[in-house]
Amino acid sequence: MLKSKLKSEYKIFRDEVTWVEYALWWVARIMLICALVKATKGGWAASVLLQLRVEVAIMFMLPVLHLLPRKIFIARLSYRVQDIVLLLLLITAYYGQYRGFYSTVEWFDVYLHVSGMFLCVFVGYALTMALKHDNLPLAPVVAAMCGFGFSFFLAVSWEIFEFTCDSFWAGSNSQNWMCIDSAHLIALLPPMDPRRYALLDTMSDLIAGAIGSVFGGIVLFPYVYLMNKRKAKKLALAKPEAQSTDKSEEKSISTQEHS
Amino acid sequence: MAIKRKLKSEYRQFRKDATWFEFGFWCVGWILMVYGLINAIKTNRDPNLTMILEADTVAAFMIPVFHLLLPRKIFLARISYRAITWIIVLVLGAGFIGKFLDIYKIVASYDSYLHVFGCFVLVFAGYEVAKAIKNGDEPLAPVIAAICGFGLSFFAAVSWEIFEFTCDQFFNGNTQNWAFAPSQHFMQMWPMDIRRYALLDTMTDLMCGTLGSFVGGTVLFIHLCRKNRKAKKIRANNEASDNSKAETAE
Numbered sequence: 001m002l003k004s005k006l007k008s009e010y011k012i013f014r015d016e017v018t019w020v021e022y023a024l025w026w027v028a029r030i031m032l033i034c035a036l037v038k039a040t041k042g043g044w045a046a047s048v049l050l051q052l053r054v055e056v057a058i059m060f061m062l063p064v065l066h067l068l069p070r071k072i073f074i075a076r077l078s079y080r081v082q083d084i085v086l087l088l089l090l091i092t093a094y095y096g097q098y099r100g101f102y103s104t105v106e107w108f109d110v111y112l113h114v115s116g117m118f119l120c121v122f123v124g125y126a127l128t129m130a131l132k133h134d135n136l137p138l139a140p141v142v143a144a145m146c147g148f149g150f151s152f153f154l155a156v157s158w159e160i161f162e163f164t165c166d167s168f169w170a171g172s173n174s175q176n177w178m179c180i181d182s183a184h185l186i187a188l189l190p191p192m193d194p195r196r197y198a199l200l201d202t203m204s205d206l207i208a209g210a211i212g213s214v215f216g217g218i219v220l221f222p223y224v225y226l227m228n229k230r231k232a233k234k235l236a237l238a239k240p241e242a243q244s245t246d247k248s249e250e251k252s253i254s255t256q257e258h259s
Numbered sequence: 260m261a262i263k264r265k266l267k268s269e270y271r272q273f274r275k276d277a278t279w280f281e282f283g284f285w286c287v288g289w290i291l292m293v294y295g296l297i298n299a300i301k302t303n304r305d306p307n308l309t310m311i312l313e314a315d316t317v318a319a320f321m322i323p324v325f326h327l328l329l330p331r332k333i334f335l336a337r338i339s340y341r342a343i344t345w346i347i348v349l350v351l352g353a354g355f356i357g358k359f360l361d362i363y364k365i366v367a368s369y370d371s372y373l374h375v376f377g378c379f380v381l382v383f384a385g386y387e388v389a390k391a392i393k394n395g396d397e398p399l400a401p402v403i404a405a406i407c408g409f410g411l412s413f414f415a416a417v418s419w420e421i422f423e424f425t426c427d428q429f430f431n432g433n434t435q436n437w438a439f440a441p442s443q444h445f446m447q448m449w450p451m452d453i454r455r456y457a458l459l460d461t462m463t464d465l466m467c468g469t470l471g472s473f474v475g476g477t478v479l480f481i482h483l484c485r486k487n488r489k490a491k492k493i494r495a496n497n498e499a500s501d502n503s504k505a506e507t508a509e
Binding site for chain 2 (some may be wrong): 031095124130131132133138139142145146148149150151152153155156157159160163166167175189190192195196197198199202203206207209213
């Protein structure tokens with residue numbers, strides 16, 4: 001049974017993913033594992049090491065979830081989602097945390113939220129397709145709404161997660177309520193009560209995420225439209241071939257009967 | 260002539276989408292909002308309150324206006340009349356009861372209850388918007404409808420927080436309740452750095468909204484599954500009776 005499950009998953013994997021993508025997955029995994037090993041050897045802070053360990057575990061989560069029975073929707077999630085997950089982990093964990101881009105590249109967090117939510121629209125679309133029990137295509141406008149909406153859910157969930165971490169771990173600053181490196185952002189805005197500074201990072205993340213989600217929704221629409229068109233063409237090509245093989249089989253049967 | 264035809268077709272659509280009981284509720288909601296606005300202006304209440312009541316009153320009348328003024332090829336004119344019920348519930352809860360009657364100050368945590376209930380209602384409003392944008396007779400599958408409603412409710416929740424942040428930024432307001440200082444009792448239960456107080460209201464609003472959206476999405480999914488099952492039964496019964504009629508005719 002395990003053998004037949006692995007075979008069927010391999011078939012689905014070959015349908016959805018190219019070998020180039022698969023190779024890139026391993027490049028990303030090796031980069032992050034090396035970063036974790038170096039950070040551990042370098043005696044980095046326990047909280048950062050914990051985050052890196054969790055991120056390495058997430059990199060391998062999806063393929064493991066695919067081993068669940070297909071009636072559980074997570075096992076039906078497209079293998080393509082792994083591309084997006086690894087890209088996001090590389091940007092946040094490797095470049096953001098390990099290479100220190102959060103502190104050295106101005107507005108890195110904002111770029112991350114815009115691009116992250118853009119990609120999350122596609123993750124939302126993949127989740128919607130997995131939650132559906134059939135393989136029928138989704139209308140492009142409905143797909144865009146589902147992806148767009150899911151990406152807002154992910155943005156809010158992320159802020160709630162950060163707030164919870166800051167609430168339970170003393171000294172945690174996930175929501176940047178301490179306003180470290182926020183001088184440029186504060187200078188951009190009209191003068192405000194200093195009591196509002198804690199809101200700045202969260203609200204700028206939500207605004208940046210909203211922009212990314214809107215762009216993602218706009219791009220997802222033509223993407224789904226073209227994908228549906230391509231699938232319909234494939235099906236149309238497959239139908240006449242099936243009909244012609246049926247007809248040729250009928251002919252050969254009838255000629256055999258005559259002879 | 261065109262206006263007469265438009266009014267006739269809109270009346271037919273309204274009779275399909277809503278009941279007279281709902282229409283009665285809308286009228287009560289409209290009267291209350293207009294009364295609240297006129298009263299706030301006459302009694303010289305806080306200009307912020309008047310501004311909020313103006314916006315809420317406009318929102319309460321928006322959908323009928325879209326239906327009458329816009330052609331049906333624009334999705335706003337295709338939003339079901341049912342959505343007026345949801346909008347009036349939200350506007351009454353926040354604007355009239357919350358702000359005009361000052362229940363926000365009288366009932367502790369009213370804001371949190373409103374966010375849970377509001378996002379629950381927004382799932383259904385989001386579903387109506389999704390149906391209008393889709394523009395087809397084929398119904399949405401229950402899971403897709405629930406995802407659309409759920410997602411659009413989060414979009415509304417985030418948009419609301421962004422709107423409040425912008426108002427506070429440019430009009431020196433306190434809509435995000437950033438000036439809130441928690442009680443001693445709260446601080447004993449959840450000790451936190453004083454600099455984080457400004458986040459409390461916004462984050463509790465988002466958490467309450469998330470809860471409301473989850474419950475709303477689940478309820479919408481169950482409701483649509485039941486509706487589809489009923490419709491299938493009716494269709495199967497009709498087909499069976501048509502077949503038996505055809506057989507007896509033969």
